[in-house]
Amino acid sequence: MKSQSESYKAAGVDIVAGYQAVELMKEHIAKTMTSGVMSAIGGFGGLFELDMTGINKPVLVSGTDGVGTKLKMAFLMDKHDTVGIDCVAMCVNDVLCVGAKPLFFLDYIAVGKNYPERIAAMVSGIAEGCVQSGAALIGGETAEMPGFYPEDEYDMAGFTVGIVDKDKVLDNSTMGEGDVIIGIPSSGVHSNGFSLVRKVFDVENRDMKAPVAELGGKSLGETLLTPTKIYIKPMLAVFDEITVKGVSHITGGGFYENIPRSIPKGLGAKIDRSAVRVLPIFDLIAKEGNVPERDMFNTFNMGVGMTAIVAKEDVEKTIAILKANGEDAYVIGEIVASEEGVTIC
Incomplete structure (x- = not known):
């Protein structure tokens, strides 16, 4: 990809680093692919085909959350490959409480500076959480926000969509x-x-x-x-x-x-x-x-x-x-x- 902007880079946003991060995370995302996934990473929306086998009255269940100040521990320890599991867990465990099975997950990562290898480590944790829960990682967003976050800090959040038969919603x-x-x-x-x-x-x-x-x-x-x-x-x-x-x-x-x-x-x-x-x-x-x-x-x-x-x-x-x-x-x-x-x- 030839897209680059020296002016934007001088302002603190390196779009080339963003492309590098996406390339590095693809191998982790691939591990989460399920039969319903219809789109590749990099599009404007994640497509997912619902399999209605055994479901008479489908109900979609959504949940969203972040990791909170536990991220400060990742910064202190300089270890970034596990907090993604937390991000997924906080969402999928919630939808489970009404009886739903998670179908897919999307993440949002905001950073002070884009370090591609660190972004990839973060996404590896998100992918591991998706594998553990049987959800596909079908999209996400990485936002480089200089002047908003310190260069070595970031925030992470996400959401999941699950499905349950209406007759099996926990009552x-x-x-x-x-x-x-x-x-x-x-x-x-x-x-x-x-x-x-x-x-x-x-x-x-x-x-x-x-x-x-x-x-x-x-x-x-x-x-x-x-x-x-x-x-x-x-x-x-x-x-x-x-x-x-x-x-x-x-x-x-x-x-x-x-x-x-x-x-x-x-x-x-x-x-x-x-x-x-x-x-x-x-x-x-x-x-x-x-x-x-x-x-x-x-x-x-x-x-x-x-x-x-x-x-x-x-x-x-x-x-x-x-x-x-x-x-x-x-x-x-x-x-x-x-x-x-x-x-x-």
């Missing part, structure tokens, strides 16, 4: 007292609460690469950059066999804000605190930051990245399906008559 109208709440483990802090995390650990003035005994010898930086877990494939396997009454993605706001979103009025969630398998990173945050337990459960996932509510008679089979799909799920509570939302005791 909590049959939820009642005695239904059981199953917790599905998180991989770590995921992508929420990092403003508090950064304050607690004073990350800009700390050796983030030093091993930490409480974290099994892993560094704080490595632990905090652990990508958000993507729950699509294990949960879709559950949906195939179990009538799930409610699913919550435990993101910002922790247990107290997210679990009630899947519960109808008049009912609440009673969580057995002793059952929750809290990850070491959360114990360290609470200890170093002197953060009250109530605030911890109202900010972080505490080791539970997703919850599923099922009838008591379906608990054993649900857990068995999840374990067969690599998730060591376990019971963390039950549904009770309550107007208080979540009670942890």
